[in-house]
Amino acid sequence: MTQTLTLTWTTVCLLDRLEPDRGVAALVDGVQIALFRTADGLFAxxxxxxxxxxxxxxxxxxxxxxxxxxxxxxxxxxxxxxxxGHCLDLPGVAVARHEARCRNGLVEVRLRQEG
Incomplete structure (x- = not known):
């Protein structure tokens, strides 16, 4: 059985620093993430x-x-x-996704790791 381990929220940047529909890379707790701000919300x-x-x-x-x-x-x-995180073109392929939110104008990410 696979268990999901959830770490704490980490502040990454100000929301205003993220351009809509453009990605940025960030290092969160030693993990390289890609962070996106879209009309649908924040994604990591x-x-x-x-x-x-x-x-x-x-x-x-x-x-x-x-x-x-x-x-x-x-x-x-x-x-x-x-x-x-699922690939829409190749069944069975996926990229790990993480939680992202905005609090008080700050973008925060919480890593999700399988373990």
Missing amino acids: IDNRDPVSGAYVLSRGIVGSRDGVPTLASPLHKQVYDLRS
Whole structure:
């Protein structure tokens, strides 16, 4: 049985520092994440592309597919659901997602790690 371990909230930046529909990379508790601000909310996923292994997802293309907020990898263009991390193009492939929120104008991330 897999158990999800949830760590504490970490302040990453001011909300105003995030440009809509553009990603930024951040280091949270030693984990590279890709953080996105979209019309649908804030999203945090691992910055590591699960297909190529490169840390590039923060440079991906934000969009939507059938109303689902998505991110296309900048390398091979696989599309990921920003809400779940699941790849919409390759069954069984996913990127780890993390919780993101804004409190008092500050963006905070809480890592979710499988263990």
